[in-house]
Amino acid sequence: MNDMHLTEREQDKLLLVVAADLSRRRKERGLKLNYPETIALISYEILEGARDGKSVVELMQYGATIINEEDVQEGISDMIEEIQVEATFADGTKLVTVHHPIRPKRHADEREDQ
Template sequence: MHLTPTELERLTIFTAAELARRYLREGVRLSRPEAVAYLADELLLAARKGMDHPAMVAHAATLLTQDQVEPGVPSLLDTFSVEVMMDEGTKLVTVFDPIAPGPFEPVPGEIIPMEGEIELNAGRPRLEIEVLNTGDRAIQVRSHAHFFEVNRALRFDRASAYGHRLDRPSGGGERFDPGVAKRVTLVPYGGRRTIHGFAGLTEGPDEARREAALQMAERKGYLK
């Protein structure tokens, strides 16, 4: 028997759907791929039986409940599509939210914060400095950057900023527009306070490298 690619795909869907049906009979919750296979197989069968498009979409919403699938599957399966054979030819049937989520249905990837406030950089001393961008274009500085080693077009008290970074959440930062003075707050690094990269002025434990870093910064024009 010679089968076309479409016929082979149909048999694959049917096989996966039969596995899903066995799980349902045994009271086993379906994963997302198993739920998709089951729904697709039922819609392909409905199309062969002559059901029209609106009826198929409505029928898909009656096939599975939240209790029959793994937690999070209703949110992951917000939409799916399957090509079905109808009297007028092949049509793409798209179904939205085929499984109604329960009242406490988890959403994969959602963030559930704990109660109360989280203080950023708790207990660390703050240093407020004024920064002026003397360049001709905006400069972005991210929260992790060693502020002592940022773009030399930024003018500020670099010596006091040694060993510090912006007091901003991870991934955040500050934008410095040309000719505009701006006050920012810095905090000292935590942990081992070993600094590598950036402008290459420190390259090691910040306290041990302080004097060498200051001398290099002066030679390279960072201290003006």
């Protein structure tokens, strides 16, 4: 078996994928997400959006539609004022900042309808 020689950054991304997958499964089962699960899921979706060709502005907006207050444990939305993710785009690496990523359900639903 050949060894996979992953950089520290690649190892971090792989760990994020695993954490986000677990978070998504728990969310689908109706469990409320805790702090690390919430950060992992939103961060993963931003990284994948960049890979799919979305712009920084699109990802800043999209990041606030992934999870709403009903998806997280009590107090989590107050703990996360912003999430910053360093994502790789076609023209280089950029920092994507999502302000107030966890919104009331009605706001998240309105954004998804647009």
